[in-house]
Amino acid sequence: MSYEPTIVAFLCNWCSYTGADLAGTSRMKYASNVRIIRVMCSGRVDPTFVLSAFKEGADGVLICGCHPGDCHYHEGNYKCLRRYHLLQKYFQQMGLDKDRLRLEWISASEGRQFAELVDSYTETVKNLGPCKMKQVIETLT
Amino acid sequence: MAKEEKPKIKMAVYWGAACGGCCVSVLDVHEKLFDVVAAADLVFWPIALDIKYKDVEAMPDGDIDLTLYNGAVRNSENERLAKLLRQKSKILVAYGSCAHMGGIPGLANFSTREELFERIYDTTESTENPDNIRPQPEYKVPEGVLELPEFYNDVRTLNQVVDVDYYLPGCPPQTERLVEVFMAIVTGAELPSKGSVVGALDKSQCDECPREKSDKKLVKRFYRPFEIEDDGKTCFLEQGVICLGPATRGGCGVRCIEGNAPCRGCYGPPPDVPDPGAKMMSAIATMIDENDPEAIEKVIDTIDDPAGTFYRFSLPGSILRRKIT
Ligand code: SF4
Ligand code: SF4
Ligand code: FES
Numbered sequence: 089m090s091y092e093p094t095i096v097a098f099l100c101n102w103c104s105y106t107g108a109d110l111a112g113t114s115r116m117k118y119a120s121n122v123r124i125i126r127v128m129c130s131g132r133v134d135p136t137f138v139l140s141a142f143k144e145g146a147d148g149v150l151i152c153g154c155h156p157g158d159c160h161y162h163e164g165n166y167k168c169l170r171r172y173h174l175l176q177k178y179f180q181q182m183g184l185d186k187d188r189l190r191l192e193w194i195s196a197s198e199g200r201q202f203a204e205l206v207d208s209y210t211e212t213v214k215n216l217g218p219c220k221m222k223q224v225i226e227t228l229t
Numbered sequence: 230m231a232k233e234e235k236p237k238i239k240m241a242v243y244w245g246a247a248c249g250g251c252c253v254s255v256l257d258v259h260e261k262l263f264d265v266v267a268a269a270d271l272v273f274w275p276i277a278l279d280i281k282y283k284d285v286e287a288m289p290d291g292d293i294d295l296t297l298y299n300g301a302v303r304n305s306e307n308e309r310l311a312k313l314l315r316q317k318s319k320i321l322v323a324y325g326s327c328a329h330m331g332g333i334p335g336l337a338n339f340s341t342r343e344e345l346f347e348r349i350y351d352t353t354e355s356t357e358n359p360d361n362i363r364p365q366p367e368y369k370v371p372e373g374v375l376e377l378p379e380f381y382n383d384v385r386t387l388n389q390v391v392d393v394d395y396y397l398p399g400c401p402p403q404t405e406r407l408v409e410v411f412m413a414i415v416t417g418a419e420l421p422s423k424g425s426v427v428g429a430l431d432k433s434q435c436d437e438c439p440r441e442k443s444d445k446k447l448v449k450r451f452y453r454p455f456e457i458e459d460d461g462k463t464c465f466l467e468q469g470v471i472c473l474g475p476a477t478r479g480g481c482g483v484r485c486i487e488g489n490a491p492c493r494g495c496y497g498p499p500p501d502v503p504d505p506g507a508k509m510m511s512a513i514a515t516m517i518d519e520n521d522p523e524a525i526e527k528v529i530d531t532i533d534d535p536a537g538t539f540y541r542f543s544l545p546g547s548i549l550r551r552k553i554t
Contacts, residue, residue: 135507139548156520170514173525174535178510181339181536183553224553228383 093147093213097122097206098137100130102160103195104152110199118203119210122150129153130191131164135175138189145222148188148213152202155193165193185216238294238415241273241285242324243314245307246334246384247300251325252276254401255297261408268415269295285313293317295414297324297397297407301334301545302385305366306378315391320414322427324407326400326495328387331545333400335384336537338544338551342382386546395421397428400495400542403481426497429480433499434472434492437479440464447518451531454491465491466516471538476508495542504548506539 099105105126111118127133130153141149151172153165169191176186190209194202242255256277258265272293273280296318302308315321326332337345350358368375387393397410406428413420421427435442442464452469459465465472465486472491478499485492498505517528532538540547 135510136504136548139504139507143548166520167514169520169522170517170525171510173522173529174510174514177529177532178506178536178539181534181552182549220553221549225550228385228389228550229381 091214091218093121093210093216093218094145095122095148095150095206095210095213096141096146097124097150097152098127098130098133099124099194100132100153100160100164101126101128103154103158103193104130104202106196107152107194107198107202110197111203112199114199116199116203118206121210121213122206129159129161129164130168131159131161131166133168133171135171138175142184142188142219142221143225145219147216147219148190148209150206150209151189151191152194152205153191155195158195184219184221187212187216188219235268235415237268237270239272239292240269241293241296241314241318242271242276243273243296243298243300243310244275245298245300245311245328245387246303247325247327248333249276250401251297251299251327254325254399254404255407257404258408265408265411269411282310282313285317288317290316291319293319295320295322295411297322298328298387299325299401301327301331302381302387302390303334303337303383304378304380308381308390311387311391320394321387321391322395322397322410323387323393324397325402326398326497326542328393329396329398329546330497330543331384331386332495332542335386335543335545336541337384339537340552341554342380346380383551384545389545394423396424396426396497398426398478398496399429399481402428403484406480426478426500429478429496431500432479434474434477434479434481434483434486434496435464437483438464438474438486439483440486442467446516448516448528449518450528453533459489461489466512471509471513471532473505473509473539473541475512476502476505476539493541494539497543497546505543506536506547509539510535 099108130151133151138149153168159165172191175189179186192205244252273285296314302311323329327334346363350363364377366377366379410428441462446467448469454470470491473494474492476498477492477494478496481496502508519525519528
């Protein structure tokens with residue numbers, strides 16, 4: 089099967105994006121399925137962004153922020169954590185597998201962990217198969 | 230004398246997938262009805278006048294000055310009339326929550342057509358249908374072929390089917406707001422730009438709400454209204470009762486809250502809020518007074534049917550629009 093999932097990843101500027109950058113500068117290899125969007129904080133990830141990603145054809149959405157206690161804005165990652173659980177519950181009611189959304193903490197020094205996370209999450213989304221949301225929205229009658 | 234009178238405008242009111250409440254809200258203009266009929270000829274209004282579809286088809290294009298279309302689009306008849314009235318009308322208004330965002334009929338987007346038919350024509354406690362008869366768009370009888378509209382799998386908002394000029398939200402809209410909009414049109418006042426929401430505010434319900442609110446909305450669990458004794462004065466959300474005020478446009482006169490019930494969101498989202506449920510999820514996330522994943526899950530579990538609650542009036546008009554199977 090030639091299906092390659094499209095994964096939109098929202099990375100917070102202070103920890104996770106720096107971690108991803110470290111993976112890059114250390115020339116680590118990881119799956120090319122992620123489309124990285126840098127945000128100032130995981131707390132900036134409005135649920136609208138996540139829903140829009142699926143509307144535009146994403147197969148999975150990955151959010152990464154600083155570890156608990158390390159958020160540059162103190163509470164942003166906790167806010168994100170609560171939104172994440174709400175979104176997952178909403179997803180299940182909408183017929184979307186809750187694994188289509190994933191939240192993980194990646195610090196600035198965790199380049200290796202970031203690369204491994206991308207690989208394993210890409211595998212997870214591959215196993216879920218293509219997300220039908222975009223196609224369903226476009227063919228509503 | 231008669232020559233000096235302003236020519237009357239031609240007005241139509243139509244219902245798609247609606248409960249009839251919007252049409253009644255038009256009747257609720259009470260004695261203002263005299264002003265309305267003095268300024269407008271009602272050329273089509275199925276709830277009140279016997280004018281047939283073929284009479285509308287015979288009208289020249291753009292002949293109707295103002296059409297209020299209420300109800301969502303859920304079958305082929307709703308769609309045909311939406312397109313016909315668009316063609317015949319200068320101004321087409323999506324009137325009420327169902328035309329605007331999908332409304333209560335839009336909750337059917339949590340099910341497929343087949344699931345709905347199975348429930349209605351098979352499994353309800355009062356159904357007796359041994360031959361398993363289902364509605365057919367065509368049925369042959371000796372006299373000819375009978376036709377029924379086709380029931381669609383999805384509920385759509387009016388603007389997902391035709392071009393809409395204005396939106397007048399509410400379930401139903403406040404009649405006073407309708408009269409204001411109507412008077413603006415007949416007096417030739419300058420109209421807002423196309424695509425505007427009219428008859429509502431740019432502010433949210435919370436901005437209009439008289440209940441006491443503090444900065445620290447923090448809760449350890451949520452309650453359904455019957456599970457808690459409302460103190461009658463504190464913000465519902467602060468008491469742990471889901472209120473869609475933060476995700477809802479003002480303009481109704483906070484009528485539910487005045488009646489000691491939380492806002493259900495019928496006026497749709499304020500400007501710059503594309504998805505009322507997403508806005509509610511954000512608002513609720515800031516309120517949950519837990520930071521541990523398991524404890525957060527527990528609090529969320531006290532919200533009964535989050536999707537149906539956050540999108541009660543807006544599922545077809547939301548970003549994801551329907552449940553997928
Ligand atoms: S959430 Fe509801 S009760 Fe609280 S301020 Fe807003 S509209 Fe009023
Ligand atoms: S308070 Fe909310 S639900 Fe009630 S009429 Fe106003 S907008 Fe609609
Ligand atoms: S700054 Fe990294 S999660 Fe807030």
